[in-house]
Amino acid sequence: MSTKKFPNLVSQFLQYVKFETQSCRESQDEPSSPNQLKMAEFLVEELKSYGLEDAHIGKGGVVYASLDAAKGFEDCPAIGLIAHMDTSPDAPAVNIKPQIIQVETGDVLLNPEKQIYFRENDFPEIKKYVGQEVIFTDGTTLLGADDKAGVAAITACMAYLKDHPEVIHAKICVAFTPDEEIAKGTVNFDIPCFGADYAYTFDGGEIGTLETENFNAATAMVTIKGVVVHPGLSKGKMVNSIKLASRLIGAFPEEQAPETTEGYEGFIHPNKIEGTVAETSVRILIRDHNKEKFEAKKTLLKDLTRKLAEEESRADISLTIKDSYENMRPYLEKTPKVMEIVREAYRQAGIPISEEPIRGGTDGARLSVRGLPCPNVFTGGLNYHSVYECIPIPSLEAAAEVALSLVKLSAEVKTLK
Known part of the structure; x- marks a missing residue:
């Protein structure tokens, strides 16, 4: 030109x-x-x-x-x-x-x-x-x-x-x-x-x-509240919210990550985490072109969060999902x-x-x-x-x-x- x-x-x-x-x-x-x-x-x-x-x-x-x-x-x-x-x-x-x-x-x-x-x-x-x-x-x-x-x-x-x-x-x-x-x-x-x-x-x-x-898009926020005890005296008492957040992220399917997908393949993408032993929050992007697969990813995240809460009942774990665009x-x-x-x-x-x-x-x-x-x-x-x-x-x-x-x-x- x-x-x-x-x-x-x-x-x-x-x-x-x-x-x-x-x-x-x-x-x-x-x-x-x-x-x-x-x-x-x-x-x-x-x-x-x-x-x-x-x-x-x-x-x-x-x-x-x-x-x-x-x-x-x-x-x-x-x-x-x-x-x-x-x-x-x-x-x-x-x-x-x-x-x-x-x-x-x-x-x-x-x-x-x-x-x-x-x-x-x-x-x-x-x-x-x-x-x-x-x-x-x-x-x-x-x-x-x-x-x-x-x-x-x-x-x-x-x-x-x-x-x-x-x-x-x-x-x-x-x-x-x-x-x-x-x-x-x-x-x-x-x-x-x-x-x-x-x-x-x-x-x-x-x-x-x-x-x-374009993608159907949603943003999820997971908040995990743990139990704080002095680390020298914490055996059987401490619930480390950071470690629980790490366990949740580790459960996400690798084949549904942005770094392993292309074209029409959607993903679940944790793009921000911050917190302490007492409380950790994770922001997660959910994306898919196909509406049914998009909803399935939301369901998967809900199931993983619920499973984590069942495995560690002493923690307070909440999940919110907000749609961004269609x-x-x-x-x-x-x-x-x-x-x-x-x-x-x-x-x-x-x-x-x-x-x-x-x-x-x-x-x-x-x-x-x-x-x-x-x-x-x-x-x-x-x-x-x-x-x-x-x-x-x-x-x-x-x-x-x-x-x-x-x-x-x-x-x-x-x-x-």
Whole structure:
């Protein structure tokens, strides 16, 4: 893709990643971290400069903006473009130092001082991008391409439309959400305020991927209260909650762990444990594309917890399970036209399509369940939620190209039926 079409795309992206917008699972604030509002305020002013004069921050920190339809195309269904501003809490995200490196065969030295390498053997997919300029970090933080690459693709598209008023299109609705990484991106999302009849999240992975189904997801919390006695006098008396938590985790089937599964295979994943002898809590993610298998995993966790409580009756063990989001596929199947449009956008942008399930979730999944069909488009990044996160520049440009193709196609859509 030519950088001439989106001349400020890379600089925009590099500016966005400097905002510290890591979301916080433990926070009750909306958004969960105040710095997300700083980026929201910046984006509002940027969108206004592109002619989206109604850009504003709504409840909870969601950014909304719209661009009127070209004259004569006001009756076309309004299209929505969505990305999220926050970055994952699963890796360091403060003082991000992006760098552009042209990839050649072999390992990439990210940090000479700390001798941090991006190892080709560990991340073999990088071989597909030999000869391309790729944006990395210095190996000490994540990059934030998830999902500031999506934000950049959308704003670059808006900038293009400002410079090319001859492009005809339906009404365009733009939204940038906070807290997607902690499953709260759409808690305050106002669909009527947004104004779109159908939409696309730009929050996917490698170039060409198109995602129309995702995990059913739930989060479980197990709390174990033990019995504390001085360790020197504890024989037959102490009940160590840490050891009980370890026993529970050890009972999880290894073939249902994220590190042993792929594709449509779901998992049970303990991703946080903290505690003392007296009390330990374990947070567990439950995921599966298949609804029946998803429910079976919940049942398995309930059975394992109950068995542990029976084996150690002196402990107080509790379990809560809260659903996070559903698979969007059954909801997207109700409006197949939305998928036809995005597939055509890939073709017009010259991007081969690779449709695959998301091993996670998106704001689009939650919005699809709420009645706004919203498939997920690639942004081009690799190794999200990791200090080895990176994004090839041509892939980022391709995401912006798909956004522009969707906008142009919107003028041809007369109905979603």
